[in-house]
Amino acid sequence: MDKLEHYRNIIKKLIQEYAQYKPAKGDVQIEVIFDTEQDHYELIYAGWNGYYRIHGSVLHIDIRNEKIWIQYDGTEDGIADTLVQEGIPHDKIVLGFKWPESRADTDFASC
Numbered sequence: 001m002d003k004l005e006h007y008r009n010i011i012k013k014l015i016q017e018y019a020q021y022k023p024a025k026g027d028v029q030i031e032v033i034f035d036t037e038q039d040h041y042e043l044i045y046a047g048w049n050g051y052y053r054i055h056g057s058v059l060h061i062d063i064r065n066e067k068i069w070i071q072y073d074g075t076e077d078g079i080a081d082t083l084v085q086e087g088i089p090h091d092k093i094v095l096g097f098k099w100p101e102s103r104a105d106t107d108f109a110s111c
Contacts, residue, residue, distance in 0.1 A: 004039075007068055010086045011041045011061050018043055018059060018075060025049050039063035062096070067109055069096040080108060 012034055019032050026049030033042040043059040059079060060072040068088060073079050080093055093108045103110040 004063060004066060007063055007088065007092075008036060008039070008041075010083065010088065011063075011068065014079065014082060014086070015041055015043050015059055015061075023049075023054075026052075026054055028054055064094075067092050067094050067111075069094045071096045073097060 015032055015034075019030050022028065022030065023045060026047055028045050028047035028049070031042075031044040031046060033040070033044065035041070039062055041059075041061045042057055044055070044057055046055045048054060056074075057072045058074045060070075061079070062069040062071055068083060070080055070093065080095060083093055084090060090107050091109050094111060095103055095106055095108050098106065100111065
C-alpha cells in the first residue's frame with residue numbers, strides 16, 4: 001500500500017471512531033464526509049438543541065502535497081497526537097488551523 005493510501009485509511013478510521021460519539025444534548029445528526037478524489041475528510045454535526053441550531057465541523061482534515069493538513073480540530077484531546085500514534089511522522093502533519101508563522105514553534109510541519 002502506498003503512503004497516501006495509508007494516510008487516507010488512518011484518517012477515515014479515526015473519523016469513523018469519533019463519529020460513534022453522539023453529543024449529550026440535542027437532536028444532532030452526525031455526518032461523515034470522505035472525498036477521496038480531492039482528499040477532504042470531515043466529521044460534521046447538524047441538528048438542534050432546543051431552539052439552538054447546531055451545525056459545524058468537529059474534524060476537518062485534508063491531504064495536500066503528501067502531507068496531512070488538520071484544518072479544524074474540535075476534539076477534546078487533539079487529533080495530531082493520535083495521528084502520530086498511528087505511525088504518521090510529525091513532519092507529515094500540518095496544523096492548518098494555526099497561524100502560518102506560529103507553526104514553526106510546534107513539533108509538526110510548517111507547510
